[in-house]
Amino acid sequence: MILLFVSLFTFSANSNAKSITLGWAAWDPANALQELTKEFTAETGIDVNFEFVPWPNFADRMLNELNNKGKTFDLLIGDSQWIGAGAVYGHYVKLNDFFDKEGISMNDFSPATVYAYSTWPKGSENYYALPAMGDALAWAYRKDWFDRPELNSEFKKKYGYDLGVPANWNQLHDMCSFFQGREIDGQKRYGAAINTERGSEGITMGVTAAMYAWGMEYENPNKPYDMEGYFNSPQAVEAVEFYRKLYEDCAPPGHSDAYMVANLDAYKSGQVAFQMNWYAFWPGVSKEDSDGRVSGFFANPKQNVAAATLGGQGISVVKYSDKQDLALEYIKWFARPDVQQKWWDLGGYSCHNDVLNSPSFPTSTVYAQGFLDSMGIVKDFWQEPTFVELMLPMQEAIHDYVVNGKGTAKGALDKIIEEWVEVFEADGKL
Amino acid sequence: MSVKKKFKGLSDKAVAWLFIGPSVFLLLAINIYPLIYAIRMSFTNFYANKIGREPQFVGLKNYIKVLNKEAIWEKMQVTANFMFWTLLLQAVIGLGLALLLNRKFKGNELLTTLIVLPMMLSPAVVGVFWTYLYNPQVGLFNYVINFFHDFGSFDMIGSSVLAPWSIVIVDTWMWTPFTMLICLAGLRSVPNYLYEAAEVDRASKWQQFIYITLPSVLPFLLLALLFRGIENFKMFDMVVELTSGGPGSATELASINLKREAFEKWKTGYSSAFAVILFVTIFGFGNVYVKVMNKIKER
Numbered sequence: 001m002i003l004l005f006v007s008l009f010t011f012s013a014n015s016n017a018k019s020i021t022l023g024w025a026a027w028d029p030a031n032a033l034q035e036l037t038k039e040f041t042a043e044t045g046i047d048v049n050f051e052f053v054p055w056p057n058f059a060d061r062m063l064n065e066l067n068n069k070g071k072t073f074d075l076l077i078g079d080s081q082w083i084g085a086g087a088v089y090g091h092y093v094k095l096n097d098f099f100d101k102e103g104i105s106m107n108d109f110s111p112a113t114v115y116a117y118s119t120w121p122k123g124s125e126n127y128y129a130l131p132a133m134g135d136a137l138a139w140a141y142r143k144d145w146f147d148r149p150e151l152n153s154e155f156k157k158k159y160g161y162d163l164g165v166p167a168n169w170n171q172l173h174d175m176c177s178f179f180q181g182r183e184i185d186g187q188k189r190y191g192a193a194i195n196t197e198r199g200s201e202g203i204t205m206g207v208t209a210a211m212y213a214w215g216m217e218y219e220n221p222n223k224p225y226d227m228e229g230y231f232n233s234p235q236a237v238e239a240v241e242f243y244r245k246l247y248e249d250c251a252p253p254g255h256s257d258a259y260m261v262a263n264l265d266a267y268k269s270g271q272v273a274f275q276m277n278w279y280a281f282w283p284g285v286s287k288e289d290s291d292g293r294v295s296g297f298f299a300n301p302k303q304n305v306a307a308a309t310l311g312g313q314g315i316s317v318v319k320y321s322d323k324q325d326l327a328l329e330y331i332k333w334f335a336r337p338d339v340q341q342k343w344w345d346l347g348g349y350s351c352h353n354d355v356l357n358s359p360s361f362p363t364s365t366v367y368a369q370g371f372l373d374s375m376g377i378v379k380d381f382w383q384e385p386t387f388v389e390l391m392l393p394m395q396e397a398i399h400d401y402v403v404n405g406k407g408t409a410k411g412a413l414d415k416i417i418e419e420w421v422e423v424f425e426a427d428g429k430l
Numbered sequence: 431m432s433v434k435k436k437f438k439g440l441s442d443k444a445v446a447w448l449f450i451g452p453s454v455f456l457l458l459a460i461n462i463y464p465l466i467y468a469i470r471m472s473f474t475n476f477y478a479n480k481i482g483r484e485p486q487f488v489g490l491k492n493y494i495k496v497l498n499k500e501a502i503w504e505k506m507q508v509t510a511n512f513m514f515w516t517l518l519l520q521a522v523i524g525l526g527l528a529l530l531l532n533r534k535f536k537g538n539e540l541l542t543t544l545i546v547l548p549m550m551l552s553p554a555v556v557g558v559f560w561t562y563l564y565n566p567q568v569g570l571f572n573y574v575i576n577f578f579h580d581f582g583s584f585d586m587i588g589s590s591v592l593a594p595w596s597i598v599i600v601d602t603w604m605w606t607p608f609t610m611l612i613c614l615a616g617l618r619s620v621p622n623y624l625y626e627a628a629e630v631d632r633a634s635k636w637q638q639f640i641y642i643t644l645p646s647v648l649p650f651l652l653l654a655l656l657f658r659g660i661e662n663f664k665m666f667d668m669v670v671e672l673t674s675g676g677p678g679s680a681t682e683l684a685s686i687n688l689k690r691e692a693f694e695k696w697k698t699g700y701s702s703a704f705a706v707i708l709f710v711t712i713f714g715f716g717n718v719y720v721k722v723m724n725k726i727k728e729r
Contacts, residue, residue, distance in 0.1 A: 060693075060694070063479075064693075067478070067479045067481075067696075085479075089479070089480070089481050090481070197674075198673075198674040198675065198676035198677070198678075199670070199674035199675075199676075252567070253566035253567055253583045253585060254564075254565050254566040254567055254569075254585050254587070254588060255588075256585055256587055256588025256589075256676070256677055257587060257588070257673070257674055257676060257677075271567075388694050388695065388696070389694075389695040389696070389697075392690055392694055392695055396678060396679055396682075397678075399676050399677060399678045399679075400677070400678025400679060401678070403588060403676065403677040403678065404590040404676070404677035404678035404679075404680055405590065406590065406678055423695075426475070426477070426697075
């Protein structure tokens with residue numbers, strides 16, 4: 001009996017010593033990563049345990065873990081906005097020396113993703129993550145409906161141009177309005193499933209897709225944290241007003257607190273002609289096209305400028321981990337071009353230039369070209385250590401205006417600036 | 431003193447301490463100490479997520495900030511509105527159901543069991559499944575309402591006018607059975623001879639209700655409302671799952687706002703001050719309420 005206990009204990013101790021835990025959000029790409037990682041375990045003998053947290057709780061769970069210096073995770077695929085907090089509060093291991101030693105060059109990765117997912121301060125050469133999952137907010141549409149001659153001719157008669165990928169947000173609104181309340185195949189359909197979620201980051205990610213396209217800047221480029229006249233510029237105000245119009249005219253009933261899953265559900269159930277969502281979901285959407293549904297995909301439409309809301313994440317080593325060496329071994333493996341190619345093949349969005357610049361890449365999937373286009377025009381929310389404090393007032397004020405219909409767009413943006421000033425003052429930035 | 435005598439037996443006082451000691455220790459460790467710590471923090475500019483940054487004493491600044499913030503008063507108003515309507519509806523419906531179930535009829539026990547089912551569910555689960563019931567396209571709630579009168583498509587959760595009612599309805603659905611059970615206990619404690627005497631005096635049913643039933647059940651009802659009032663003042667999970675405090679901040683109760691300030695914005699000092707203010711408010715109201723309740727009982 002004693003021998004049994006000893007052997008069990010030894011087995012447990014050994015398996016712990018050769019295993020690491022990776023934390024990420026619970027979504028399709030996480031399953032692809034789990035599949036990919038089997039090869040890592042086969043090559044190195046290191047087991048990788050996964051803890052995938054549903055999106056609504058993802059930030060809370062992970063940031064609490066980091067703030068408490070928790071040892072649950074050795075590797076974390078954290079949102080792009082966390083990089084500031086990860087670096088400043090010392091949650092993430094700085095990877096420069098490791099990259100130099102292992103010959104991993106950030107020049108091998110798409111510059112937009114390196115800037116967004118890896119560096120702090122922004123644009124510096126201090127790397128706290130390896131770009132792991134490129135992503136941006138984009139659109140899917142019912143190509144099969146667009147291809148119906150009777151719908152196209154009716155649309156053309158009304159608006160004077162063909163149904164197709166919208167060239168700008170006005171056209172997007174025209175098309176969404178066209179489908180709103182329309183009966184197709186005996187069912188009532190609606191325009192677009194857009195982000196309206198209140199609790200985490202949903203409506204902010206949605207409305208910024210419009211604001212960036214209208215040319216909004218968060219701050220004066222020559223005077224950091226000076227937001228007056230930039231974040232609440234006339235263009236920004238117009239974009240927020242437009243987003244409300246899109247919600248009022250084109251969203252399906254009850255779509256007042258919707259984000260990734262709700263948008264997917266509305267689209268998959270055939271309710272809407274368009275859905276706004278992350279590229280991460282397009283492999284699943286494309287694969288599940290059935291019963292005559294054919295999906296088309298396009299990058300965020302431009303208005304005054306071409307721009308898209310950045311998503312995606314980098315993979316970081318947690319400073320409080322006791323197994324940093326094993327975690328770094330995983331990063332070294334993950335950075336390999338052949339692994340990056342397999343990552344894309346499995347449904348992950350590689351940021352490696354060898355994958356993205358491959359001549360076959362743009363035609364490898366129906367959404368690949370859109371992804372390439374988007375990654376060249378992405379813009380992100382504040383990546384400051386205080387990003388959660390900055391996100392919350394925006395969620396509240398924008399939801400209050402867009403969904404609740406309270407006040408004005410200018411009033412909402414002014415209120416957000418007021419709160420942001422307070423946050424930056426408390427953080428010693430102002 | 432011999433060793434034998436020393437351990438022969440413990441005094442009554444020692445035994446009493448032995449029994450209450452662990453409870454007192456736990457009370458001090460998990461209630462009193464955090465309360466004192468929070469009060470201390472409320473006078474500082476502490477941010478729990480800013481590692482290595484020493485909190486500085488800021489005096490009453492956090493309290494002044496909380497009390498002067500318009501948004502806080504909006505949240506308090508939302509909370510007061512929620513409490514007023516839920517308590518009123520739960521008192522009226524709960525008492526009505528208790529009066530109904532106090533009569534003897536076939537299926538009484540089964541009906542009682544069915545009525546109390548909602549309060550056995552987790553508030554978070556209740557919040558989630560009511561989001562489906564309220565769905566304007568497929569929700570049962572909208573279907574039932576439109577069955578009686580065609581209001582067309584309406585969104586209980588997405589409308590700033592209807593959303594506050596949506597949380598009142600769910601809380602009432604879930605917790606009226608609690609008020610009912612307490613009232614039922616009160617009703618069953620009323621001695622029958624009072625009604626018999628009233629019958630002899632030719633009192634009408636209404637007079638019996640006003641002069642016997644209501645005074646007898648009132649202390650029980652007030653007790654139930656005290657519990658519900660305290661619970662609803664700190665209501666969080668059901669509302670977060672149902673509306674996330676939205677649309678905008680139409681259903682953002684004080685407790686939800688406190689959680690966001692404390693554990694999302696990490697304004698520990700500021701949120702401690704807010705928590706202390708909420709604590710004093712509920713403690714003050716609770717004390718006044720208990721005094722009134724005792725006076726009613728003494729009558």
